[in-house]
Amino acid sequence: MNDAAQNELGTPTPEELREQVERTRDELGQTVEALAGKADVKAQVKEKTAAVKEQAASASAQIREKSGQAARLLKDRTPDPLVEKAEQGAKAARANRVPLLAGGALLIAFLLVRRGRGRNR
Structure with a gap:
């Protein structure tokens, strides 16, 4: 049978089969790439x-x-006098950083001891 006779019977020609296989390969390749990306x-x-x-x-x-x-x-x-006072306070705090930190640490220690004694009663 020739190609024309095969088409009349509904069977694909070898060329149509090749194209179908090529399309299927392309689709399969795209599917594999998509799955690889998700994985x-x-x-x-x-x-x-x-x-x-x-x-x-x-x-x-x-x-x-x-x-x-x-x-x-x-x-x-903010009023200017208040801004000036705040700037002076910030400068004083920066200049006396160590004593302020030590005082803060002492205050925290005192509060923790006091809190601990309150729970023991």
Whole structure:
């Protein structure tokens, strides 16, 4: 039988079979690639990590911007004498950092001892 006779009977020609096999191979290759991508957990984790880092950087930038705006607004609305006193207090705290830290540690120790004695009663 020739190719024309095979087509009339509904059977595919060798060329049609080759094309069908080639299409099936392409589809199978795409399916395998998709499955391999889903199975590559390491790559997925890297993608998620990169996305989360990007979101965190964006959020951090927004927070910095908003806090800067809030600080400017607060400074604009705070009376000058109060701003000067706050600056003097900050300078004094920076200059006396060690005594302040030691005093804070003593206060915390005192409170912890006092709290511990209250539970023992």
